[in-house]
Every structure is written in C-alpha cells, then in structure tokens.
Amino acid sequence: xxxILIAATxxxxxxxxGLLSASAADKLKIGFIYxxxxxxxxxxxxxDLGRLEMVKEFGDKVxxxxxxxxxxxxxxxxxxxxxxRAGNKLIFTTSFGYMEPTLKVAKKYPNVHFExxxxxxxxxxxxxxxxRFYEGRYIQGIIAAKxxxxxxxxxxxxxxxxxVISGINATMLxxxxxxxxxxxxxxxxxxxxxxxxxxDAAKALIDQGADIIMQHTDSPAAxxxxxxRGKLAFGQDSEMIKFGPKAQLTSTMNNWGPxxxxxxxxxxxxxxxxxxxxxxxxxxxxxxxxxxNMPDDVKKLAMDTEAAIIEGRLQPFKCPIVGQDGKEVExxxxxxxxxxxxxxxxxxxxxxxxKIPGK
Amino acid sequence: MGLIEAIILAVxxxxxxxxxxxxxxxxxxxxxxxxxxxxxxxIVGAACGFGGAWLSGSVIIGALCGIGxxxxxxxxxxxxxxxxxxNQVATGLALTILGVGLSGLIGSRFxxxxxxxxxxxxxxxxxxxxLVGRILFGEDAFVYLSLALVIGVWFFLYKTRTGLILRAAGxxxxxxxxxxxxxxxxxxxxxxxxxxxxxxxxxxxxxxxxPFFIPGMTAGRGWIALALVVFASWLPxxxxxxxxxxxxxTILQLHAQGWGVGVPSQLMSALPYxxxxxxxxxxxxxxxxxxxxxAALGTVFVPDR
Numbered sequence: 187x188x189x190i191l192i193a194a195t196x197x198x199x200x201x202x203x204g205l206l207s208a209s210a211a212d213k214l215k216i217g218f219i220y221x222x223x224x225x226x227x228x229x230x231x232x233x234d235l236g237r238l239e240m241v242k243e244f245g246d247k248v249x250x251x252x253x254x255x256x257x258x259x260x261x262x263x264x265x266x267x268x269x270x271r272a273g274n275k276l277i278f279t280t281s282f283g284y285m286e287p288t289l290k291v292a293k294k295y296p297n298v299h300f301e302x303x304x305x306x307x308x309x310x311x312x313x314x315x316x317x318r319f320y321e322g323r324y325i326q327g328i329i330a331a332k333x334x335x336x337x338x339x340x341x342x343x344x345x346x347x348x349x350v351i352s353g354i355n356a357t358m359l360x361x362x363x364x365x366x367x368x369x370x371x372x373x374x375x376x377x378x379x380x381x382x383x384x385x386d387a388a389k390a391l392i393d394q395g396a397d398i399i400m401q402h403t404d405s406p407a408a409x410x411x412x413x414x415r416g417k418l419a420f421g422q423d424s425e426m427i428k429f430g431p432k433a434q435l436t437s438t439m440n441n442w443g444p445x446x447x448x449x450x451x452x453x454x455x456x457x458x459x460x461x462x463x464x465x466x467x468x469x470x471x472x473x474x475x476x477x478x479n480m481p482d483d484v485k486k487l488a489m490d491t492e493a494a495i496i497e498g499r500l501q502p503f504k505c506p507i508v509g510q511d512g513k514e515v516e517x518x519x520x521x522x523x524x525x526x527x528x529x530x531x532x533x534x535x536x537x538x539x540x541k542i543p544g545k
Numbered sequence: 546m547g548l549i550e551a552i553i554l555a556v557x558x559x560x561x562x563x564x565x566x567x568x569x570x571x572x573x574x575x576x577x578x579x580x581x582x583x584x585x586x587x588i589v590g591a592a593c594g595f596g597g598a599w600l601s602g603s604v605i606i607g608a609l610c611g612i613g614x615x616x617x618x619x620x621x622x623x624x625x626x627x628x629x630x631x632n633q634v635a636t637g638l639a640l641t642i643l644g645v646g647l648s649g650l651i652g653s654r655f656x657x658x659x660x661x662x663x664x665x666x667x668x669x670x671x672x673x674x675x676l677v678g679r680i681l682f683g684e685d686a687f688v689y690l691s692l693a694l695v696i697g698v699w700f701f702l703y704k705t706r707t708g709l710i711l712r713a714a715g716x717x718x719x720x721x722x723x724x725x726x727x728x729x730x731x732x733x734x735x736x737x738x739x740x741x742x743x744x745x746x747x748x749x750x751x752x753x754x755x756p757f758f759i760p761g762m763t764a765g766r767g768w769i770a771l772a773l774v775v776f777a778s779w780l781p782x783x784x785x786x787x788x789x790x791x792x793x794x795t796i797l798q799l800h801a802q803g804w805g806v807g808v809p810s811q812l813m814s815a816l817p818y819x820x821x822x823x824x825x826x827x828x829x830x831x832x833x834x835x836x837x838x839x840a841a842l843g844t845v846f847v848p849d850r
Binding site for chain 2: 226227373380389390394396406410
C-alpha cells in the first residue's frame, strides 16, 4: 500500500512538474475576454475564430485562455484581472464596454500587455484596435441600390452610436451613387442581440415595402426572414449564407485572425508597442463574403469598388458630404472626412428622411 | 397580403411564446408557488427543442423534447422548494441562471445548424378567404395550441373540482391540508405543468420563429411572461388580452419606426413595459371584483406530521 502511494505521489509530481515547465517556461500565455458566448455566430464567434487561427499559427508557443459571457462595465474588471493574475502576458478585451476596466487593470499590471477592441483609451501597455466596417457597408449600399426594385432599403439598427450611424451613412452614400433617390427605412431594435425581435423588425420592414434587408444587429434572424419571404439581405459580422442561400448578397465580416497573429508575433519577438490600429479592407480586418445572388455586372461593380477602396482610390466618406440639414460637413481630412469625424459621427447624410433617435 | 393582415400575423407569432409560458406560470402561481425560473426553463426548452427537431427532423419531437426539458428543470425546482422547503424566490432565480448556462452547454453542438420552420396550417377554401383566412386558419399549430391551452386552463380552474382544490392549495395551504388534500403533490403537478408550458414556449422560438439555436435567444421573454401573470391578475381571460396586447405593442412600435413616426425609438422600445406598469396601476386602483394574488403565493409549506 505504502509503495503504491509513493509511486502515485511521484507520478503526480512528475506530471505536475512537466506541466509547469511546459506552460511556464516555453509558452506565451494569452487571454481573451468575450462579450457573448463563442457560439453567438456573430461578434464573439468571429473573435474566437481569430483566436483559433492565431493558435494554429503558433502552435506550442502559445497557450490561450478565454472567458466568455463577460458583461460590460465594472464586473468585467475582475475577469480581466483574473487573467492577468493567472500569468497571461497579452490580454485582448473584445468589446467597447471593457474600456475603463481594461485601463484600470493595465495600470495595476504594468508588465502585462493589453489590447482593447473598438475603444479609444490607450496607455503604454494598452493598445487599441478596431475595424473600418463602414467600408464594407459602402459596397453593400452600391449592391443594394442595384438590386432593389422598390427603391426602399430596410435597415435594422442596434443603438444610435457613431459606429452604427457611420454604417448607415456609408450605405446611403454608396447607394446614392447608383440611385440618387434611394430611400432607407431604419428600425432601431435597441438591442445587439434578440433573434425574435430582429426577425420581427425584418418582417415589419418587408411589409412596409423594403426589398433589401441589412442589419447592424448580431443574429442571423433577419437573413432567415428575408430568405423565407424571397427578399435579399446582407449578413453581419460573419458568413450567414447558410441561413439564406438564395438571399445573402454578401456579408461584411470581421476577420481578427491576421491582427491577432501579428500582435502575438510582436509579443514573442519582444517588439510589442502600444498602438492604435484601425484596419479595413486593405489590412483584411474587414473582408467581404463572396458576392452571391446577383447578376455578373453587379458583382463586377462590387469587386471593382472593393479594389478601389483597398488601393485607396476610393474613400467612402469623400468630400463634399452634405448633412441632412442641407449644409456641407466640414472636411477635416482634406479630400475626405478624417478618422475622428467618422469615429464620432452623429449626423445623417442628405437623403435619409428619419431622425437619429434622441437627437 | 395586406399590411394589416401582415401585422396581425406578426402579433400572433410574437405573442404565442409569451402566452404559453404565462399560462403555465399562472397555474403554478394559482397553486401557491412562485417560480421565477421561467426564463431558465424556457431557454433549456429552446435548446432541447431545437436539438430534438434537428436530430429527428420532426417538429413534433422537437416540441416534445422542449416540454420534457422544461418538466425536468421544474422538477429541480419542485425538489428544492417543495421537498426541501427552500426559499422559492432564491430557487427560481438560481434556476434561471442554471438554465442559461445549461442551455449553452446543451446547445453548443447545435449552434450554426438550421432546421425548417413548423409548417403553417392550410385548409383549402378556408385559408384562402381574403383578410381573415390566413389569420384564422393559416397559422402554425402552436398558435392554436396556446389558445386551446388557455381555454383548457380556464375550464380546469373554474369548472372542475380538481381546479378548485388547486386554487384552495394556493390560497390557504393549511386549510387545504386540514381538509385532507395533498398540498405538496398538487403543487408539484402545478410546477411541472408550468415547466412543460415554459419548455414548449422556449421550443416555439427555434421551431416556429427563428429556425436556429443561439445561446440566450429567449432574450428575457420568460420575465415578460412572469409580468403578464401579474398583469392578468391571475385570470386566464385577461392573460390572453395581456399577451396579445404586449405582442401588438412590440410589433407596432417596429412598424411605427418604419413609418417614420417622430417618437424616439428608445421610448418606443420601452412602450410594452410602460403599458404593463400603467395597467398594473389601473388594476390596483380599481379593484372591482377581479381576482388578486393567491393568498399563499410564495410561502413555503411544511406539513406537520
């Protein structure tokens, strides 16, 4: 009996030591904080695909941990700190609402590097990163105007924040290049995620005459309604063609993998620096799903537009931009609106009849 | 299809899960048990309902799986609150938290899969009648089932002896027990019925509303169902009115936005909840004959031996 015990203890010790040396000495520990479940098929799902792509790239050199369903605000601070204390050297916090908590934990752990998605507060060990999703929306606008028979687009929006408003504007600016009289009906769902409500909003838009559905909410519900009603739609965040094989025109997808690979590589090489990264189609942080369910000429137009944006020949927010009030918007970026104006956008462009809620 | 018809169809669909879950909770509460775990039972019902339908290819099997899952969840609640006499409010809240986690676990392998929606009824001749045909004879079976269920519950509560006993257990468990009725057993069946209805309500979402499963897809509908029971002042008839009113306000506010009605959308989204509060105030102001809360609601009963 005693012998067995000793043998068992020894075995445990050896295994334990083995684990310790493998994880502590060789591997870079990387943590992720997710807003939703990894299976949300939208925002968090895409971040997790990025994580997996990065793990595939570095294999044994990294060890990743993620915490999902972490609600925004003060509660997230504990989760972020937990990852820092567990020995993670690089921590990605993947939602806007983690901004203050990340900043706070970053100050407490100066030797850990943090990266916060879609925020604007940085520190020497805290970088920020986000996507120029409006570039994809501009292409969607062009496709929508080409494909719409009724001349009315249906737009399901989440919350009236600059990211969503710049998406609506980019869509309309794109659409107006094809049809200057195009109309958009906007329904604010006041949620990022409620499949039932998103489906109801899509139904309401279709019943009111919209024949192209686009969304800035996270579930594939709207796509599915469009498919059921024989209308066309755009996906959001991720590939949604499965929910509308005959309905999806394309989808503006968030592709975080290359960025995560680049940042982890910098960390491994010891060249990590706090930066602000705002990548679009060019850096492949934003990618378009295959252009489907449209004639070849529309497809070509979409691809040409995409190429023009990538090469920098085309700026979605090219001046002059006329606001809803008929006045021209100040052009701070020379030939186009500068990043600050896009990041803080709180006006509708001319051609949108509705008002921004609460304004 | 005319716009009004489309709106009515959307309202019927949006109200059905609320009506189903609220009907179950009404019976549970009438027996004197407050189960705040409706949301948790619903979401597990959604996960199992989708799983069942996806694996078997049958909507009916999916619905049965949803019901079964709801019953199993409610049995946990029954064991805690009836068997061990634990606080009902705390247990109900814990059941919701458990359900949200459990559904994610069960549903993780189904995420990204798709099923075909429950078929809509079609009776040649009747369904083709303009305007009313689609509404009266062209919905999915759950819509009719939910209405039949409310009528059945009304009949049971007010026209049967067993229903009377159930209400007695909810109003005064000590007296009911003194008369020789098995209070705990009655309550257990009431809790199980509530679980079955919540499970079915949850399963309705992936089976007939949006044909996929995503964690958290009930999005608070269980809580609305709980509020509806109070809104209806524990009367089945008012429950139908409440559920359809709630569905109507939800759908109409979306349409109002599409029409460009100049009211902030945040206020529109809050309308259904505002309506609930206003009706609650009105009910408590004008207490004319209507039923109020079961007297023993939420109180633990330990029979003396």
